[in-house]
Amino acid sequence: MDANPFILNLLGFSLEQLTGKNLWEIGALKDVFENKEKFKELQNTGYARYEGLPLVASDGRKLFVEFVSNTYVVGDSKVIQCNIRDNTDLTRTRGELTESKAILDMVVENVPLMIFLKDAKDLRYALFNRAGEELTGYARNDLLGKSDLDFFPPEQAAYFMGRDREVLDGKSDFLDIPEEPILTAKKGTRLLHTRKVSVRDKDGVTKYLLGISEDITDRKQVELYREVSREILVILNKSSNLEDSIKDIVGILKTRGGFDAVGLRLQEKEDFPYFYQDGFSEDFLLTENTLAARTADGGVCRDKAGKVCLECTCGLVISGNPNPGLTKGGTFWTNDSLPLLNLPADQDPRLDPRNLCVHKNYASVALTPIRSKEAIVGLLQLNSRRKGCFSEGIIAQLENMAASIGEALLRKRAEQEREAMRGELMQSRKMESIGRLAGGVAHDFNNLLTAIIGYGGFLMKGLAEGDAKREDVKEILTAAERAAGLTQQLLAFSRKQVLKTEVADLNSVVWGIEKLLRRLMGEEIKLETKYAKAPCLVQVDIGQIEQVLVNLAVNAKDAMPKGGTLTLETALVDQGGDFSLKHADFPPGRLVCLTIKDTGCGMADKIKEHIFEPFFTTKETGKGTGLGLSTVFGIVKQSGGEIEVESAPDSGTTFQIYIPYYEEAVVAKDKAADKEKETLLSGSETVLLVEDEESLRRLGERLLRASGYTVLSAANGKEALEVMGRYGKSVDLLLTDVVMPGMSGRELATELGNRKLIHRTLFMSGYTDDAITKHGVLEPGLAFIYKPFTVETLSRKLREVLDGPADKAKA
Numbered sequence: 001m002d003a004n005p006f007i008l009n010l011l012g013f014s015l016e017q018l019t020g021k022n023l024w025e026i027g028a029l030k031d032v033f034e035n036k037e038k039f040k041e042l043q044n045t046g047y048a049r050y051e052g053l054p055l056v057a058s059d060g061r062k063l064f065v066e067f068v069s070n071t072y073v074v075g076d077s078k079v080i081q082c083n084i085r086d087n088t089d090l091t092r093t094r095g096e097l098t099e100s101k102a103i104l105d106m107v108v109e110n111v112p113l114m115i116f117l118k119d120a121k122d123l124r125y126a127l128f129n130r131a132g133e134e135l136t137g138y139a140r141n142d143l144l145g146k147s148d149l150d151f152f153p154p155e156q157a158a159y160f161m162g163r164d165r166e167v168l169d170g171k172s173d174f175l176d177i178p179e180e181p182i183l184t185a186k187k188g189t190r191l192l193h194t195r196k197v198s199v200r201d202k203d204g205v206t207k208y209l210l211g212i213s214e215d216i217t218d219r220k221q222v223e224l225y226r227e228v229s230r231e232i233l234v235i236l237n238k239s240s241n242l243e244d245s246i247k248d249i250v251g252i253l254k255t256r257g258g259f260d261a262v263g264l265r266l267q268e269k270e271d272f273p274y275f276y277q278d279g280f281s282e283d284f285l286l287t288e289n290t291l292a293a294r295t296a297d298g299g300v301c302r303d304k305a306g307k308v309c310l311e312c313t314c315g316l317v318i319s320g321n322p323n324p325g326l327t328k329g330g331t332f333w334t335n336d337s338l339p340l341l342n343l344p345a346d347q348d349p350r351l352d353p354r355n356l357c358v359h360k361n362y363a364s365v366a367l368t369p370i371r372s373k374e375a376i377v378g379l380l381q382l383n384s385r386r387k388g389c390f391s392e393g394i395i396a397q398l399e400n401m402a403a404s405i406g407e408a409l410l411r412k413r414a415e416q417e418r419e420a421m422r423g424e425l426m427q428s429r430k431m432e433s434i435g436r437l438a439g440g441v442a443h444d445f446n447n448l449l450t451a452i453i454g455y456g457g458f459l460m461k462g463l464a465e466g467d468a469k470r471e472d473v474k475e476i477l478t479a480a481e482r483a484a485g486l487t488q489q490l491l492a493f494s495r496k497q498v499l500k501t502e503v504a505d506l507n508s509v510v511w512g513i514e515k516l517l518r519r520l521m522g523e524e525i526k527l528e529t530k531y532a533k534a535p536c537l538v539q540v541d542i543g544q545i546e547q548v549l550v551n552l553a554v555n556a557k558d559a560m561p562k563g564g565t566l567t568l569e570t571a572l573v574d575q576g577g578d579f580s581l582k583h584a585d586f587p588p589g590r591l592v593c594l595t596i597k598d599t600g601c602g603m604a605d606k607i608k609e610h611i612f613e614p615f616f617t618t619k620e621t622g623k624g625t626g627l628g629l630s631t632v633f634g635i636v637k638q639s640g641g642e643i644e645v646e647s648a649p650d651s652g653t654t655f656q657i658y659i660p661y662y663e664e665a666v667v668a669k670d671k672a673a674d675k676e677k678e679t680l681l682s683g684s685e686t687v688l689l690v691e692d693e694e695s696l697r698r699l700g701e702r703l704l705r706a707s708g709y710t711v712l713s714a715a716n717g718k719e720a721l722e723v724m725g726r727y728g729k730s731v732d733l734l735l736t737d738v739v740m741p742g743m744s745g746r747e748l749a750t751e752l753g754n755r756k757l758i759h760r761t762l763f764m765s766g767y768t769d770d771a772i773t774k775h776g777v778l779e780p781g782l783a784f785i786y787k788p789f790t791v792e793t794l795s796r797k798l799r800e801v802l803d804g805p806a807d808k809a810k811a
Helices: 005-011 027-034 036-045 088-110 130-136 154-168 217-236 242-257 282-288 312-319 338-342 392-462 469-494 506-521 542-558 577-582 628-638 664-675 694-706 717-727 745-754 791-803
Strands: 047-056 062-074 077-086 114-119 125-128 174-183 189-200 206-215 261-266 274-278 332-334 364-372 375-384 502-505 525-530 537-540 564-573 591-598 642-647 653-660 686-690 710-714 731-737 758-765 783-786
Touching (some): 154 189, 154 206, 189 217, 242 375, 242 392, 502 542, 506 564, 506 591, 686 717, 686 745, 710 717, 731 745, 731 791, 783 791
Parallel strands (some): 525 564, 686 731, 731 758, 758 783
Antiparallel strands (some): 047 062, 174 189, 189 206, 261 274, 261 375, 364 375, 502 537
16 A cells, blocks of 8 residues: 555554555545445446545544546556545535535424515525414415415505505515514404515625515504403493493494494303394394203203203303313303314313304304303403404403403492492382372361261261161262272272271182282183182181282292193191191181192292291292281281292192181171161260361260260360369260370370379271381270271260270270
8 A cells, every 4th residue: 555645644644654555444435445336336347436434534534525436457556546635624615504504494493473475586486494384374385486375365465565565676675564464374364564675686786575464464453452351340340330331332332343243142040142243234233142951841941960960061161160271261262163163072172062153154253251250240251254354462451341240240230239229218208208298188188078977877866767878978988988999909009007807708818819819810821719618717807818818829830831720729738747736826726728729839848947027038039029928927926827838840830828717606696787787876984085177076076975975075185284274073985086286185184194194095087106006906905996987986986985994995
């Protein structure tokens, strides 16, 4: 082997180290001979060439060389000549350039901006990165070598290419386009911020147009929704009513957001219908307005926890249950609703996924819950047939917007409740004033009627049986009795009448109100009555028992919104069994049982435990006071009875009222007394008559004297005290009006009682007040006669009081 100085320096060997060795024994050249194909080529052709052959110098340096081998014959020997060129620096430079290009390609490929190169001659795409593919929806292999005219609408393509020419023609080396719309293949219209610049070679010749575009659609929409949010806050802070505020909000969202339809659902009872919407068709609303799932008979479906089952995606959002398809704020949103149709049924968490939004071609849909104090009270719905309307930033703004609406709803509803309370207070005061007026009118009217009836009675008694004038007087008395009925209605309205009990046949009471109840129930509810064959005699206030029937009938009607049957039944029963065990203290004897049964929705035991409590109600706000059944309970108990209830969900409700049976012998005695009602009863006692109405005072004096009584009279309390002072001793009875100017009748009785000047007191009035009653019921131990009365009625009442115990007619 022989070698020139160049190779010895390159490899770092001396000639002595190489002399006597075969070429392949030198480690640096070992790769040459291990490449059998190249060596075979050298043997066959006498020539072989290597590019970028890696060599290792004696000191370990890596070298890249061009290696050319030739064979030729010298004498009898075949000689291999190796020519080596050192390309180490060139190879390293090429490698660095390749690495730089790879880095540049990697940057262009991964930067989140659309980057493209267009040929300066024909504006065909020469480069297009991955971000551009994702933005436009077109594959780069389809774009490369083609122009905008091949993909975009003509007007848009002409716009893009016209701006390109502005740069390439030298009008502007750099072009900044702050907002540039582009119609994409999959995301609809997007808004770009584009920068364009010409690319020149080393000679200054323009070769390409470089474009860099940023998708600013989401940012601009977020900015838009921030502005919309501020406008909505202004609306919500206005003093306008809730309905007007929501109309304005829906209108702004639809117009500013460019949506096809916007709706706002609010809770109403157990459902969430649209409170207001703009853009949804009538056939859409026919199906989608309500969300509560219904049973076959129209009832509301409930889950095991008793919660109402809500249908469709709106129901899924409003339910508030965690779901991977919703945001942390509970929003469902999509920019392409079509895949919802392809969701397998076993993977769909929604109840009855109607997918009507999809069928109506609403591509972009957002459903955001509206919360008030953490409770979901509504839903904001935005629909568009355009794809790509939403982003995470927009949804965040919508959730903030919904939170503001929820807070405003709470505030505005509180304001409305306060306003309603003010209205109720004003109404209450107005009704109280009307009540006082009605009571006052009734008082004065009753005084007049008492005089008319009294003097009419005297006229009637003064006329012979065959006298034609008796009919005239009879008509006067009949008209007066009718007028007295009107005053009773006025007093009932003003709650100033005294409760009166009497013996009545419960069959007759139910029969008497049956017609009213049929009108009350309407056509959808059948009213059935079953009467006991024997009279069901009870001692009650008939008006109050009628009130019991009305209250229970109204409750039954509310429990049967789809119709049903209400049954009223009377029966005579004997005590015993369960009744005696439940009511051990109940007086012995037979019972009258009144049963009120409906086929309504019934109630659970937990509700049944509280139904007689004052103010307890299962009805929605404003639909019931919670006093209906507590009033029933009080009336029944006050009548000496008991009430029981049986009910279960979907099994109707049965009320059974038990009242002691009133023995006929006692009633017969009363009837006998009725026969004597035309008879004037006389007496010889001394009576102090106090009445501020002069005509009534004269009437009373006449009646009392005609009946044999000694009469002292006075026009008011002060005068009565003076009369008694002059009389100097006690009287048997004080007959006094209750309501008088100055000292009331009760105050007068108390004063005379303290002075030991009266033995008994009989109060009379056409208008009661708290002086002698408590909640309309006469205080125990007080005797009272209600105006207007006949002379016969007063005559009997006087004997009843004078002949009865003194403690039943106290002052």
